[in-house]
Amino acid sequence: MEDLGRQVAYWDGVGATxxxxxxxxxxWLAGVSRDARVLDYGCGYGRVMAELSEHGFTDVSGVDLSPALIARGRRSRPDLRFAVLEAPPALGYPSAGFDLVLLFAVLTCVPDDGAQRALVAELSRVLAPGGLLYVSDVLLQDDQRNRDRYAAYARRFDAPYGVFATGDGAVCRHHDLAGLRALLSDFEPVDERRIDVTTMNGNRSRGVQFLSRKR
Structure with missing residues (x-):
């Protein structure tokens, strides 16, 4: 299961579109200096990076495991700093090197519990004391289609409940709210909100966002 957190072939293929x-x-970021050192982990093609840049943030970096997504980002926003993750979750940045880290719809792409914990630990390493971690992800859905595919994947692969395969080949995970809170328990909670999002395949889903501070 841990290797599914990479899935580079998917993200370099259909995922890159x-x-x-x-x-x-x-x-949530109103009190963050526009000179803050910002990292978007799993930045994709840089959508969030571009939005932050357009709102005055001047020191924004993004990393992603997909060379195709990074290439797409560089084409659309050559002014932004993109880098390919060579051995995720490891980052080639010094400890305490960032004031704000964003993790948007990344945990849903990392089905394995251990891989998620390793990722959050690495983000904690690169965050400065008092720095902010902003997480956005997808909750367990309660419709029959999703319940059926959660159950089918759990039976077939002994995966955590909430893991499933999309029709175009990605393995993803929807999350129990308590489990996400536990994953982030080493951070000080600042704020939490529920959201509705459109998934990458066009489905409406319930999600959640967390703003947490490194203790």
Whole structure:
């Protein structure tokens, strides 16, 4: 299961054509200096990076495991800093090197519990004390279609409940709210809100966003 957190072939193929939609709550970032060192982990083609840049943030970097998505980002926004993740979740940045890290719709692409914990630990390493972690992800859905595919995948692969395969070949995960809170329990909670999002395959889903501070 841990290797499914990479899925580079998918993201370099059909995944590189997707549109990502999780919204940025700029109100949450109102108190963050526009000179803050910002990292968008799993930046895709740089949609969130571009939005932050357009709202005055001047030191924004993005990393993603997909060379195709990074190439798409560089074509559309050559002014932004993109880098390919060579061995996720490891980052080639020094400890405490960022004041704000964003993790938008990334945990849904990392089905394995251990891989998720390793990712959050690496983000904690690169966050400065008092720095903010802004997470946006997808909750477990309660419709029959999703319940059926959660159950089918759990039986077939002994995967955590909420893992499923999309029709075009990605393995994704929807999350129990308590489980996400536990994953982020080493951080100090700042704010939490529920959202509705359109998934990369055009379905409406319930999601959640967390703003947390490194203790």
């Amino acid at each position: 997707k549109t990502f939609t999780h919204p940025v709550d700029l109100g």
